[in-house]
Amino acid sequence: MRRGQTPMTEEGAFRRNFEVLGEDFYNAGRVSTEIKEILQQVGVAATTVRRVAIAAYEAEMNVVMYARRGTVCLELTPELVHLLVRDEGPGIEDIELAMQEGYSTATERMREMGFGAGMGLPNIQKNSDRLVIHSTAGVGTEVEIEVRF
Amino acid sequence: MPCGSAKKTMMKRESISIRIDTARCDGDMACMRVCPTEAIRVRGSKARIIESRCITCGECIRVCQTRAISAVTASFADVSRFDYVVALPSPVLYGQFGRGVTPDRILAALEKGGFDCACDLTLACEAVNAAIEQYVRRYRGPRPLISCFCPTAIRLIQVRYPELLEQVLPIESPKEFMAREIRKTKARELRLREDRIGIVYLTPCPAKMLDIVGHPSKEKSDIDGVIAISDIYRTVLSLLPISGRGEHGERTRMSGVGMSWAILGGQTTFLKPENCLAVDGLRNVVRILNDIEIGKLRDVDYVECHTCPDGCVSGSLLVENPYVARARILGILGQLGTKPCRSERERAELYESEDFVVERRLTAQLQGPLDLDVSRAIGKIRRLEEIRQSLPNINCGACGAPSCAAFAEDVVREEAQLSDCVLLALEQLRSGQTKVWDVPPAEGHSTPDEGKEP
Numbered sequence: 001m002r003r004g005q006t007p008m009t010e011e012g013a014f015r016r017n018f019e020v021l022g023e024d025f026y027n028a029g030r031v032s033t034e035i036k037e038i039l040q041q042v043g044v045a046a047t048t049v050r051r052v053a054i055a056a057y058e059a060e061m062n063v064v065m066y067a068r069r070g071t072v073c074l075e076l077t078p079e080l081v082h083l084l085v086r087d088e089g090p091g092i093e094d095i096e097l098a099m100q101e102g103y104s105t106a107t108e109r110m111r112e113m114g115f116g117a118g119m120g121l122p123n124i125q126k127n128s129d130r131l132v133i134h135s136t137a138g139v140g141t142e143v144e145i146e147v148r149f
Numbered sequence: 150m151p152c153g154s155a156k157k158t159m160m161k162r163e164s165i166s167i168r169i170d171t172a173r174c175d176g177d178m179a180c181m182r183v184c185p186t187e188a189i190r191v192r193g194s195k196a197r198i199i200e201s202r203c204i205t206c207g208e209c210i211r212v213c214q215t216r217a218i219s220a221v222t223a224s225f226a227d228v229s230r231f232d233y234v235v236a237l238p239s240p241v242l243y244g245q246f247g248r249g250v251t252p253d254r255i256l257a258a259l260e261k262g263g264f265d266c267a268c269d270l271t272l273a274c275e276a277v278n279a280a281i282e283q284y285v286r287r288y289r290g291p292r293p294l295i296s297c298f299c300p301t302a303i304r305l306i307q308v309r310y311p312e313l314l315e316q317v318l319p320i321e322s323p324k325e326f327m328a329r330e331i332r333k334t335k336a337r338e339l340r341l342r343e344d345r346i347g348i349v350y351l352t353p354c355p356a357k358m359l360d361i362v363g364h365p366s367k368e369k370s371d372i373d374g375v376i377a378i379s380d381i382y383r384t385v386l387s388l389l390p391i392s393g394r395g396e397h398g399e400r401t402r403m404s405g406v407g408m409s410w411a412i413l414g415g416q417t418t419f420l421k422p423e424n425c426l427a428v429d430g431l432r433n434v435v436r437i438l439n440d441i442e443i444g445k446l447r448d449v450d451y452v453e454c455h456t457c458p459d460g461c462v463s464g465s466l467l468v469e470n471p472y473v474a475r476a477r478i479l480g481i482l483g484q485l486g487t488k489p490c491r492s493e494r495e496r497a498e499l500y501e502s503e504d505f506v507v508e509r510r511l512t513a514q515l516q517g518p519l520d521l522d523v524s525r526a527i528g529k530i531r532r533l534e535e536i537r538q539s540l541p542n543i544n545c546g547a548c549g550a551p552s553c554a555a556f557a558e559d560v561v562r563e564e565a566q567l568s569d570c571v572l573l574a575l576e577q578l579r580s581g582q583t584k585v586w587d588v589p590p591a592e593g594h595s596t597p598d599e600g601k602e603p
Contacts, residue, residue, distance in 0.1 A: 014527045016534065033439055041533075041558070042526040043518025046311045050442060057443040076530070078523040123444070149523075 014038075014076040020063040022089065028064045031072050032056035035083075042076065044149060051127040052081050052147050058120045059085040059143050065110055066090060067140065080129075083145040092135040099125065099133075165203045166221045166358040167210065171195050173217035180209035180218060181551050185431050186308065190559070192549040192569075201516040204304040205356040206431060206456050207465030220355030220466055223374040225263060225381075231347030231373065233339060235331055236264040237324055238351040240271050241411040241461045242378055243481055244474035250389060252481065253401050258388040262381070264349070266335070271407030273327035274415070275489065278406055279496035280320050280505035282419035285450050293426075293441065293449040294318045296416055299461075300356035302434055302454040303511065310438050311513030318451075319509045322360070323410070324350050326505070328371035347373045351381060353464030354457065377466040405485030411478045413460040416453045418489070419496070424450040431456040519561060533561045540570060547571040 016038070018031040036053045044052075056072065063070035067089025075082040092098045098105075101122045106115055125131050130146035176194030188202035189209060196209075196217070209218045228234050236259045243252045252269060259267035285294060297303060297318045306313050328348045336343045350372045352358060361370040409415035414427040426449055428437045434454045440446050457463045462478060463471035491499060519533070520526040540553040548569040550556035559565035568574055 012524065012527070014531045014534070029439060029443070032443060036442075038530060040309075040515060041519050042523060042530055043521065044523075046513065046515075050312045054443050076527055078527060 012077050014042075014074075016074045018072040018074070020060055020070045020072060020087075022064060022066070022068045022070075022087075024064055028061055029057055031060045035072075035074055035081075038074070038076065039081065044081075048081075048147060048149055052083075055124045055127040055145050055147065056083055058123045059083065059145060061115065062120055062141075062143070063087045063089070065106065065115060070140075078149075080146055080148045083143075085143040085145070086140065087142075088140045091137040091139055091141050092133065093137050095133050095135060165198065165200050165205050166355045167198065167203065167205055167207065168219060168221055169196050169198060170217045170219070173215050175215050175217070177214060178546050178549075179212040179214065181549075182546060183208045183212050184551065185435075186305075187551045187555045189551070190549050190564075191546075192565075199516075201514065202308065204301050204308060204456075205359050206301045207355045208431075210355065210465050220358060220377055222352065222355070222358055222377045222380065222466075223349070225376065228347045228349050228374040228376075232341055232345040233265045233335060234263075234347045234349060235328075235335065236267040236349050236351060237270055237327055237331075237372070238267065239324075239353050239357075239378070239411075239461060239464075240269075240274065240408055241353045241464065241467065241474065241478070242351055243408070244411060244462060244477040245378065245382065245467060245469045246386065246389070246477075248477065248480070252403060254389050254392065255385060256401060257390045257392075258385045259351075259381075261388045261390065262384045266331075268327065268331055269401050269403055270323050270327055271404040271410070271485075272402065272490065273323035273330075274407030274410040275404040275491075276407075276499060276503070277320060277323045277326060277505070278416060278418050279491060279499055280503075281318065281416055281451065283497055283500035284318065284320055284506065285420060288450075291316055292447050293452045295438075295441070296451065296453045298322055298416065299455045299457075300360040301354070301431075301456040304356070304359070304514070305431075305434065305456070306438065307511060307514040308516070310442055311515060313438065313441060314509075314511045314513065316441070317509065317511060319507050320505050321507050323407070324357075325371050326503075332371060349374045349376055351376055351378050353378055353461045353467050355466060378464075379466045379468050382468045403485055404490050405482050405487045406489050408478065408482050408485055409487075411460065411462050412475055413455060414453065415460065417451060418487075419493075420451055424448075425453065426451075427453040427455075429455045429460055430458045519558075529561045533557050536560055536567065539573070541572045543572075545572065 018034065020031060032053050035056050036049055039049045039052060060072060063085065067087035070085060070087030073084040097103055099121050101119060124145060128145045129148045132144040133141065135141040174195050176191055178191050180196050181189040181191050185206060185208065186202045186204055188199045190197050190199065210220060238259065243255060246255060256267040256269060288294060293316065295313060295317050297320065303317065306317065332343050332346050332348060335346050348371060350357065352375050358375045361372045361375055406418050409418065413429045417425045417427060428434050434456055437452060455461065459471065459475060462475050467474065518526050519529040536557040537554055540557060542553045544552040548556050548565065548571065550559050550565065556565060556570065560567055
């Protein structure tokens, strides 16, 4: 039922890539803020903008916390927002486990900073209409997020 | 009171309370560079405010050398139409004068200067503290609640964070609460019609004006006029009496808890300190609002936001150095003490008996999208991105926009032309793509001082 969900003809879509660096806590959140501003300029409804901002932020944070580096590819069509977040990092061993609320592999230091509550992926799920995760342990993770208007 | 200039009262609904006198404006771009929301453009050597972006923070007023930018406030003459005029000075006024100048003497000077009565606001501030305490305790909606007393912060939420409007505290401000009370009391006492009593707020910033002309929660504010503290400063200074009011210089009853509203953290006195944040400075407020928007801080009860550093004590319509003023406020606080006027039980009773909660009428004030049609808007954002990449991206400002990104948006919104970019034009000249005579003249003007910008 979700086949052909991204009608990405050259004329219809807007694309932009953002770089995210691992451990760059200072700039964490900047990508989601920029994406939010783009959606506001396009006139996307405020509730949808917030859902995308939350999902993008959580995905961005996962790169900052666990990976060496990553990219967020934004694709915007009149029907939906598509985010493809790819990172080079440890990958996720057990995706099903990682999807459970409260499950986290965050280090003690991250938890001290208030991160790693195990809500990242569940939060993305809650704020998106489609979430696909591919991961190879030791190589990296690819998170695909879709929010429809 | 011989204060103020010939500024006109404006009691009609306005979206911003800052205006530019084009005749005085010399085209200096200081205002454009300092504006935190990129709301100012300088084209044809004149600055212009894009109202839908302005949050009335007053930064441009502070930096304008020619004084072309001013707050739209009233003068004393504007409120002289009333039979009885009450002054409600923001408590920050008490920190504007020398050491030893007590609030009583300041209130007395206001009364000597022409106000029929000058009322202290600190007791009302403490009453509102109690209302915040009680409201937060009973609140079950999405957290944190965001304070509603800095109109610039509210405007920022309306312009950029519409989803957070439902988290804005729906409590009446101390000045509105006090104005309502004093109008009733004075009308009864003096046997005057309520509308014959004029209530004037003495403001530390232009944004409070906005709060009143476009009151966010009711049709009509109880305040009839707003006068800038900087406009009455000299008059008050020249009329300061040796002692307080009345023949025997009796003391006004004040609240130390309420006095702390002049500085950061004043609103949270009755809240659990570990469950609330007090944030000052526009950049920090933006960071906090970003965090709230993405769902962090759900374990926080209340966020007090001030876009001015350290709160109202550094408002743009004040005179004294904010650090000195803060020290004076702390001195007054020391004398008043921090003991609340009411016990916790009395505060709960007060909350039950008075109308503190107001209906929320705040609406989003987003700048319109690039196009009403989403497909076309996406096309325009693509064009915007292309333009942005073709620009030098050094944010020189010579085109009249504060950044290359803002300029790109202006071009897409057809408010500027690509040829306004001086560096791009220069590059084309150098590469021989255009000749000097091909460069179109800038739109709408032909002033020679175009060339004065570097």
